[in-house]
Amino acid sequence: MTAWYVEHGPEGDVVVSSRIRLARNVKETPFPVHMSREQGEQIIEKAKQVLLGSGNGAAHVFDYFSMNELNAVDKQVLVEKHLISPEMLQDVHSRGVLLSKDECVSVMLNEEDHLRIQCIFSGMKLDEAWDLANKIDNLIEQEVEYAYSENYGYLTCCPTNAGTGLRASVMIHLPALTITRYINSLLNAVGKLGIAVRGLYGEGTEARGHFFQISNQVTMGMSEEDTLENLKGIVRQIIEQERLARRKLFHENRERLEDRLYRSYGIFSNARIMSSQEFMKLLSDVRLGINLEIIKGISLKKMNELMIATQPANIIKRFDGNLSAEQRDMKRAEMIRNTMDH
Amino acid sequence: MTAWYVEHGPEGDVVVSSRIRLARNVKETPFPVHMSREQGEQIIEKAKQVLLGSGNGAAHVFDYFSMNELNAVDKQVLVEKHLISPEMLQDVHSRGVLLSKDECVSVMLNEEDHLRIQCIFSGMKLDEAWDLANKIDNLIEQEVEYAYSENYGYLTCCPTNAGTGLRASVMIHLPALTITRYINSLLNAVGKLGIAVRGLYGEGTEARGHFFQISNQVTMGMSEEDTLENLKGIVRQIIEQERLARRKLFHENRERLEDRLYRSYGIFSNARIMSSQEFMKLLSDVRLGINLEIIKGISLKKMNELMIATQPANIIKRFDGNLSAEQRDMKRAEMIRNTMDH
Numbered sequence: 001m002t003a004w005y006v007e008h009g010p011e012g013d014v015v016v017s018s019r020i021r022l023a024r025n026v027k028e029t030p031f032p033v034h035m036s037r038e039q040g041e042q043i044i045e046k047a048k049q050v051l052l053g054s055g056n057g058a059a060h061v062f063d064y065f066s067m068n069e070l071n072a073v074d075k076q077v078l079v080e081k082h083l084i085s086p087e088m089l090q091d092v093h094s095r096g097v098l099l100s101k102d103e104c105v106s107v108m109l110n111e112e113d114h115l116r117i118q119c120i121f122s123g124m125k126l127d128e129a130w131d132l133a134n135k136i137d138n139l140i141e142q143e144v145e146y147a148y149s150e151n152y153g154y155l156t157c158c159p160t161n162a163g164t165g166l167r168a169s170v171m172i173h174l175p176a177l178t179i180t181r182y183i184n185s186l187l188n189a190v191g192k193l194g195i196a197v198r199g200l201y202g203e204g205t206e207a208r209g210h211f212f213q214i215s216n217q218v219t220m221g222m223s224e225e226d227t228l229e230n231l232k233g234i235v236r237q238i239i240e241q242e243r244l245a246r247r248k249l250f251h252e253n254r255e256r257l258e259d260r261l262y263r264s265y266g267i268f269s270n271a272r273i274m275s276s277q278e279f280m281k282l283l284s285d286v287r288l289g290i291n292l293e294i295i296k297g298i299s300l301k302k303m304n305e306l307m308i309a310t311q312p313a314n315i316i317k318r319f320d321g322n323l324s325a326e327q328r329d330m331k332r333a334e335m336i337r338n339t340m341d342h
Numbered sequence: 343m344t345a346w347y348v349e350h351g352p353e354g355d356v357v358v359s360s361r362i363r364l365a366r367n368v369k370e371t372p373f374p375v376h377m378s379r380e381q382g383e384q385i386i387e388k389a390k391q392v393l394l395g396s397g398n399g400a401a402h403v404f405d406y407f408s409m410n411e412l413n414a415v416d417k418q419v420l421v422e423k424h425l426i427s428p429e430m431l432q433d434v435h436s437r438g439v440l441l442s443k444d445e446c447v448s449v450m451l452n453e454e455d456h457l458r459i460q461c462i463f464s465g466m467k468l469d470e471a472w473d474l475a476n477k478i479d480n481l482i483e484q485e486v487e488y489a490y491s492e493n494y495g496y497l498t499c500c501p502t503n504a505g506t507g508l509r510a511s512v513m514i515h516l517p518a519l520t521i522t523r524y525i526n527s528l529l530n531a532v533g534k535l536g537i538a539v540r541g542l543y544g545e546g547t548e549a550r551g552h553f554f555q556i557s558n559q560v561t562m563g564m565s566e567e568d569t570l571e572n573l574k575g576i577v578r579q580i581i582e583q584e585r586l587a588r589r590k591l592f593h594e595n596r597e598r599l600e601d602r603l604y605r606s607y608g609i610f611s612n613a614r615i616m617s618s619q620e621f622m623k624l625l626s627d628v629r630l631g632i633n634l635e636i637i638k639g640i641s642l643k644k645m646n647e648l649m650i651a652t653q654p655a656n657i658i659k660r661f662d663g664n665l666s667a668e669q670r671d672m673k674r675a676e677m678i679r680n681t682m683d684h
Binding site for chain 1: 607609611612613668675
């Protein structure tokens with residue numbers, strides 16, 4: 001298995017990644033917001049015991065990182081890779097993450113809930129992510145008694161997660177629906193079906209570069225399987241709508257579309273200084289150009305890699321220095337050129 | 343000799359072309375604005391007699407074009423090549439042009455004056471253009487008695503041309519002085535020295551793409567030689583100022599300059615639709631990039647060619663069709679890409 005951002009998975013022309021997150025809490029221990037440092041450490045010890053053991057059954061080899069011990073750049077790198085949530089950056093005691101070496105699984109400890117099991121894959125792989133998350137959940141459940149109610153299901157700190165504790169989401173690229181302005185009515189319709197649409201880094205973040213996170217809102221009164229089927233059905237429809245809009249753009253307005261995409265490509269592969277915001281805007285056009293076979297000789301896989309590698313902390317980590325914002329913008333432009341040249 | 347726009351002459355990094363224009367009128371014939379059709383035709387016949395003869399001594403082979411017989415596109419092509427003035431497009435009787443086959447000499451007949459002898463060369467070649475214009479002037483003077491006054495010199499329709507009747511001008515590219523904002527104070531200073539600064543197509547036109555026309559304003563009380571020496575001295579100073587500003591930009595702000603020039607280059611060589619206005623803006627950056635050896639593998643000569651070949655009427659003429667503005671913008675982008683690819 002490889003990290004989601006160095007791959008190009010199924011339906012990768014529209015779906016960048018699929019993610020499953022299970023919220024779990026340990027019975028008779030206060031939620032993280034109320035627990036003592038000692039209780040927090042007990043949660044961490046228990047989780048490490050289960051997942052760091054060699055025979056953990058999940059066939060994924062984990063490392064443990066304490067949030068207090070990671071430096072700011074390393075933490076931000078994990079956020080940029082979607083392996084921990086931005087909330088994990090807050091300076092709160094007893095927080096850590098168990099991270100599989102292939103970066104497909106991360107178990108956040110003492111974020112909003114005691115355990116947040118997350119599996120993330122490239123492309124449309126909700127079922128695979130669910131299978132793996134389920135396995136890890138079962139593994140932990142053999143050793144830990146979860147807070148669970150016959151009436152409500154899994155109990156969580158925030159009631160919006162209680163029940164299945166399941167948040168299934170896909171990161172989806174919708175440039176054609178955005179350009180043709182169908183996006184708003186589509187997102188409105190989707191909202192009425194119990195589906196949330198968010199920006200790239202979850203709640204409250206912007207949908208930069210026409211990338212959206214689409215996830216289930218309902219966690220109670222619906223089985224995990226039905227939740228997944230419902231989301232998958234809606235995502236399938238969005239994929240078809242986006243593909244239709246792309247074909248329509250291509251056939252009805254080819255010259256203007258090509259002009260737009262080639263201009264973005266020209267700037268993308270020639271600029272010497274580029275902000276991450278502009279990067280996302282241009283990446284969106286370049287991705288669309290690759291999908292429509294207008295822009296050739298570059299793979300979507302490379303674009304996925306670049307999307308993460310050019311994030312600010314990833315750049316600082318890679319070049320191992322105290323780069324100013326402008327120096328980062330120059331490194332970003334250099335990385336893009338190197339990718340586009342090959 | 344070859345046309346100015348398919349060459350790259352001396353000081354071609356700054357000076358695109360040099361032009362000499364002599365205004366002459368025939369003695370005892372009313373100025374064109376007041377003359378009869380018959381008088382106009384006599385002027386034309388006389389000029390044709392002198393210059394269409396095989397032994398015309400100027401060693402330039404001329405063709406005659408009557409303005410009434412040229413179609414609108416052909417006339418506009420000549421304007422775009424700076425071979426006739428935009429004023430020649432007005433629907434006035436008895437107008438024509440004697441044009442040398444190499445497009446270095448054009449003699450406009452019955453524009454504002456009876457004769458306007460023009461020589462245009464690539465790069466800084468005012469002396470050469472003056473020599474040639476002078477020869478042609480002498481040739482005509484052997485056959486025609488000019489309107490001339492001992493007090494005022496050559497008489498012209500507009501008193502601002504009387505005296506020498508000489509307008510010497512250079513088309514000059516000043517991107518660095520414009521970017522660094524020294525241009526306005528420089529142009530102000532130049533204005534005080536009896537020098538006019540105008541846009542690309544003369545009086546009242548805009549200085550698109552950081553191209554300027556610099557010419558003498560004074561035609562009375564100063565010999566032709568002094569007029570040329572004065573203009574050449576000032577142009578030499580402007581050339582040095584521009585080169586200094588380029589080096590300064592390059593050394594003090596290299597990253598931002600490279601970013602700007604490469605972005606323009608990226609759009610220039612990738613766009614599918616391009617207006618002539620945007621073309622000039624980007625051309626300016628690409629030229630500067632070539633001059634600073636930031637952009638490699640493309641010659642300034644090619645850029646000069648492109649500047650004329652992508653003008654609207656030149657495109658229509660070349661593709662021999664009824665192209666809409668958008669179709670022209672697409673052809674223009676295609677011509678640019680073809681040039682940049684080679």
